[in-house]
Amino acid sequence: MSSLARVLVQIGVILIIAGGVIFLLGRFGISLGSMPGDLTWRRKNVTVFFPLGTSILISILLTLLFWLFSRFRR
Template sequence: MSFIPKLFITIGIILIIVGVLWQIGGKFISLGKLPGDILIKRENATFYFPIMTSIIISIVLSLVFLVIGRFLR
Protein backbone atom coordinates (compact mmCIF):
# COMPACT_ATOMS: atom_id res chain seq x y z
CA MET A 1 0.00 0.00 0.00
CA SER A 2 1.30 3.47 -0.77
CA PHE A 3 1.73 6.35 1.64
CA ILE A 4 -1.47 8.36 1.01
CA PRO A 5 -4.00 5.55 1.72
CA LYS A 6 -2.17 4.69 4.96
CA LEU A 7 -2.28 8.36 5.95
CA PHE A 8 -6.03 8.58 5.27
CA ILE A 9 -6.70 5.39 7.23
CA THR A 10 -4.64 6.68 10.17
CA ILE A 11 -6.40 10.05 10.16
CA GLY A 12 -9.78 8.30 9.96
CA ILE A 13 -8.99 6.07 12.93
CA ILE A 14 -7.80 9.07 14.94
CA LEU A 15 -10.99 11.00 14.13
CA ILE A 16 -13.15 8.04 15.16
CA ILE A 17 -11.28 7.72 18.47
CA VAL A 18 -11.56 11.46 19.13
CA GLY A 19 -15.29 11.37 18.31
CA VAL A 20 -15.94 8.49 20.69
CA LEU A 21 -13.90 10.11 23.46
CA TRP A 22 -15.73 13.39 22.89
CA GLN A 23 -19.10 11.67 23.24
CA ILE A 24 -18.09 9.74 26.34
CA GLY A 25 -15.96 12.48 27.90
CA GLY A 26 -18.53 15.20 27.26
CA LYS A 27 -20.37 14.07 30.35
CA PHE A 28 -17.29 14.55 32.53
CA ILE A 29 -15.38 17.35 30.81
CA SER A 30 -17.56 20.23 29.71
CA LEU A 31 -15.45 21.38 26.79
CA GLY A 32 -16.87 24.73 25.73
CA LYS A 33 -17.81 25.80 29.23
CA LEU A 34 -14.38 26.21 30.74
CA PRO A 35 -13.19 29.02 33.02
CA GLY A 36 -11.72 31.62 30.70
CA ASP A 37 -14.39 31.29 28.02
CA ILE A 38 -16.12 34.62 27.44
CA LEU A 39 -19.92 34.70 27.65
CA ILE A 40 -21.85 37.98 27.48
CA LYS A 41 -25.65 37.86 27.68
CA ARG A 42 -27.80 40.91 26.99
CA GLU A 43 -31.55 41.27 26.60
CA ASN A 44 -31.61 40.48 22.88
CA ALA A 45 -28.14 39.12 22.10
CA THR A 46 -25.61 36.60 23.35
CA PHE A 47 -21.89 36.68 22.58
CA TYR A 48 -19.77 33.59 23.27
CA PHE A 49 -16.06 33.31 22.61
CA PRO A 50 -14.46 30.04 23.79
CA ILE A 51 -10.90 31.32 24.23
CA MET A 52 -9.75 28.72 26.78
CA THR A 53 -11.38 25.90 24.85
CA SER A 54 -9.59 27.09 21.70
CA ILE A 55 -6.24 27.13 23.50
CA ILE A 56 -6.72 23.60 24.85
CA ILE A 57 -7.80 22.23 21.46
CA SER A 58 -4.80 23.94 19.85
CA ILE A 59 -2.38 22.36 22.34
CA VAL A 60 -3.91 18.89 21.93
CA LEU A 61 -3.86 19.09 18.12
CA SER A 62 -0.26 20.33 18.17
CA LEU A 63 0.75 17.33 20.27
CA VAL A 64 -1.15 14.92 18.02
CA PHE A 65 0.49 16.32 14.88
CA LEU A 66 3.89 16.23 16.57
CA VAL A 67 3.46 12.53 17.37
CA ILE A 68 2.15 11.77 13.87
CA GLY A 69 5.08 13.68 12.37
CA ARG A 70 7.57 11.63 14.40
CA PHE A 71 6.08 8.35 13.17
CA LEU A 72 5.95 9.38 9.51
CA ARG A 73 9.66 10.23 9.25
Protein backbone atom coordinates in the same frame (compact mmCIF):
# COMPACT_ATOMS: atom_id res chain seq x y z
CA MET B 1 -5.95 9.25 -6.93
CA SER B 2 -4.76 6.83 -4.27
CA SER B 3 -3.04 9.67 -2.39
CA LEU B 4 -6.37 11.52 -2.20
CA ALA B 5 -8.03 8.40 -0.82
CA ARG B 6 -5.27 8.03 1.76
CA VAL B 7 -5.69 11.64 2.91
CA LEU B 8 -9.47 11.22 3.19
CA VAL B 9 -9.05 8.05 5.25
CA GLN B 10 -6.57 9.80 7.55
CA ILE B 11 -8.96 12.73 8.03
CA GLY B 12 -11.74 10.25 8.80
CA VAL B 13 -9.62 8.47 11.40
CA ILE B 14 -8.70 11.78 13.02
CA LEU B 15 -12.38 12.79 13.18
CA ILE B 16 -13.32 9.44 14.72
CA ILE B 17 -10.59 9.79 17.35
CA ALA B 18 -11.65 13.38 18.11
CA GLY B 19 -15.29 12.28 18.43
CA GLY B 20 -14.29 9.48 20.78
CA VAL B 21 -12.25 11.84 22.93
CA ILE B 22 -15.13 14.33 23.16
CA PHE B 23 -17.52 11.48 23.99
CA LEU B 24 -15.24 10.15 26.74
CA LEU B 25 -14.71 13.63 28.18
CA GLY B 26 -18.48 14.02 28.39
CA ARG B 27 -18.76 10.68 30.17
CA PHE B 28 -16.27 11.84 32.81
CA GLY B 29 -18.16 15.09 33.35
CA ILE B 30 -15.72 17.35 31.51
CA SER B 31 -17.71 19.42 29.09
CA LEU B 32 -15.92 21.27 26.31
CA GLY B 33 -17.64 24.60 26.25
CA SER B 34 -17.83 25.56 29.88
CA MET B 35 -14.16 25.78 30.67
CA PRO B 36 -12.34 28.61 32.39
CA GLY B 37 -11.39 31.15 29.76
CA ASP B 38 -14.56 30.74 27.70
CA LEU B 39 -16.11 34.16 27.25
CA THR B 40 -19.86 34.77 27.38
CA TRP B 41 -21.47 38.13 26.76
CA ARG B 42 -25.19 38.43 27.53
CA ARG B 43 -27.52 41.33 26.89
CA LYS B 44 -31.30 41.54 26.71
CA ASN B 45 -31.91 39.57 23.51
CA VAL B 46 -28.37 38.61 22.50
CA THR B 47 -25.90 36.06 23.83
CA VAL B 48 -22.41 35.86 22.35
CA PHE B 49 -20.24 32.90 23.29
CA PHE B 50 -16.54 32.73 22.42
CA PRO B 51 -14.87 29.48 23.56
CA LEU B 52 -11.34 30.86 23.97
CA GLY B 53 -10.22 28.38 26.64
CA THR B 54 -11.70 25.43 24.75
CA SER B 55 -10.04 26.58 21.53
CA ILE B 56 -6.65 26.80 23.21
CA LEU B 57 -7.06 23.34 24.76
CA ILE B 58 -8.09 21.77 21.44
CA SER B 59 -5.18 23.51 19.70
CA ILE B 60 -2.69 22.13 22.22
CA LEU B 61 -4.14 18.61 21.98
CA LEU B 62 -4.11 18.63 18.18
CA THR B 63 -0.55 19.96 18.12
CA LEU B 64 0.57 17.13 20.40
CA LEU B 65 -1.34 14.57 18.33
CA PHE B 66 0.16 15.71 15.03
CA TRP B 67 3.61 15.90 16.61
CA LEU B 68 3.27 12.29 17.77
CA PHE B 69 2.11 11.19 14.31
CA SER B 70 5.06 12.90 12.66
CA ARG B 71 7.43 11.43 15.23
CA PHE B 72 6.29 7.85 14.57
CA ARG B 73 6.27 8.25 10.77
CA ARG B 74 10.05 8.85 10.67
